[in-house]
Amino acid sequence: MDLKHIKGLLFDKDGTLFDFAATWEPWAEAFLLRACNGDRSFAARVGADIGFDFALRRFARDSIAIAGTPQQVVQALAPHFPAQTPSALLEMVNMEASRAPQREAVPLRPFLQRLRDQGLYLGVATNDAEHPARAHLVAAGVNDMFDFIAGFDTGHGGKPSPGQLHAFAAHVNLPESTIAMIGDSVHDLEAARAAGMLRVAVLTGPATAEELAPHADIVLPDIGHLLGYLT
Template sequence: MSIDALLFDKDGTLFLFEATWESWAHAVLMRLTDDDPERARVIGADIGFDIDSRQFHPASVVIAGTPGEVVAQLRRHVAYTDAALETILNEEAAIAPQVEAVALAPFLTDLRRRGLKIGVATNDAERPARAHLDAAGVTGLFDFISGYDSGHGVKPAPGPCLAFAAATGLAPERVAMVGDSLHDLRAGRAAGMRTIAVLTGIAGADELAPFADIVLDDISHIPDWLDNGQT
């Protein structure tokens, strides 16, 4: 069956994960601790981030979790309300540096020329997600943009994937979910979609392959996969 739509994760898929979220984590931790590196080091360890090397542990809650889940971890260390913490996380996310995994405007424009519907489903909040897409000049190329707070649920549950299928009027089996994490791939599989793994996030090919129809170095290889009959 042909693929008529692609649903992309954002961080680690459209944008390189490390470039964005390592800078974000450092900025958040320093803001929360008033630039105290010792406190930042302790809190960072609890969310799976080494502030000295500026690297995430593969099991970090930041990698596939929602801002709400990150807030729950941070709340143990700082005297902020959940709402105040979530505001800080989203403010820093909206201004975090973005490095495109590939040149997004021409890539996405080519997909549209092929007649494909395209969407984004991220466990980030919708507002910073739109800010990132706006900065890349590609928001208008998407038929659907969903964050954890958009009312469709969060990955690995299939809600965001099914919402995209409904919004585009397509059966889930005619859609491919594209992502860099097991949350993405499990959500796609649970929705009955094809799944494409990319290696522009933290997870490696061996981890992703059991849940993916294909593992690609990055999203630029998707057109060739489509042209070759999705094999």
Template sequence: MCTGPERRADGVLFDKDGTLFDFDATWVAWVEALIAHWGGQDAARRAALAAAVGFDLAGRAFHPGSVAIAGTPEETARALAPVVGLPAAALVDRLNEEAALAPMAEAVPLAPLLGGLRSQGLRLGVATNDAEAPARAHLSAAGVLELFDFIAGSDSGHGGKPGPGMCQAFARATGLAPGRVVMVGDSTHDLIAGRAAGMQVVAVLSGPAGVAELGPLADAVLPDIGHLPGWLAA
């Protein structure tokens, strides 16, 4: 077993959506339900809602710059507010409630992967631009909540990504030097946040972004987090 300086890191900070959980398998159904709820049978209104969140209704896919990919609930609410006709503040709670109920699809079997990392003495955390309550609900439903030393959302008081606040908070909470932590994510927001905090950064391709977008910012690009143990031990 690799320990201490013989492995690349002593802590792993994961993004949630697109990293721990497959992005499209979870959030396409969520956004379609949201559009159906607020759009009803009005085709023009449904199209406007889809455009607001950067979603292709016909192709059932998010556009690369979609606010739903890496944005916070508050940012998504601000994008939807003019179409829905409600203040953004009134939409945030509804978005968080719906997000907590979204059926999550694990990118890989999480319990054995995370349990294996814990057994090697690594400290684990989650830093997501989702709100903290839905994040905890998703991790609990997957049976892995207790495997994490740290969980932060965009509303946890550390700011959202690409700011480094959540990454810095993880390092403080675990007592690890930032350089001994790897931030793992599927978006440029994740990689920029980790790098700004002085961490190593690894990209995974289980979200909407590809190698061309993520590669220039990452120390490594992996197909998914199932390949992380091998990279850590290399």
């Protein structure tokens, strides 16, 4: 597929710019231990309700934490913590998220610089909160490479709704048809379809090629393979 008409690239963050498992499995363990005051048995029960196997340190494919927003994760957690307000739980989720280790799917700085050198506009649209998302990009040394960064709480909603995608298009003054949305989940691809953008799936998240292919225009092993289609 020829992507030479593409003028803007909008990336999901977790599972796309960063390897999902390497980032969020350590986050889940750290968060659950903190929330459960170190009680591993309690942490295992709570983890089960967000699709995380505490003993194996592994997310289920249908975990709310994979494609859902932090607010949705908090809704699943809330029954276990009746003494905690949802806002306090959300603050804890976001605080631990901002500390989560990041493993770049490819060396990001040189990859993004090559895209910038081609005159492409770049953005990030994540179902994470904006503050930890920016913290992750700063830690990777790439925050300045993006023209637009939006989390679920930025004001445009979360995926699979297309609000973030339309906001990026408006911000960089491009028609949606000249933008590709790159993500690792069906939520990303559904948002791209609703926005009228090219749908690019990558396999650095939990979903398989078989799961993503029916929703995608193209499936790539990782974001690095974009360069072969853009140049």
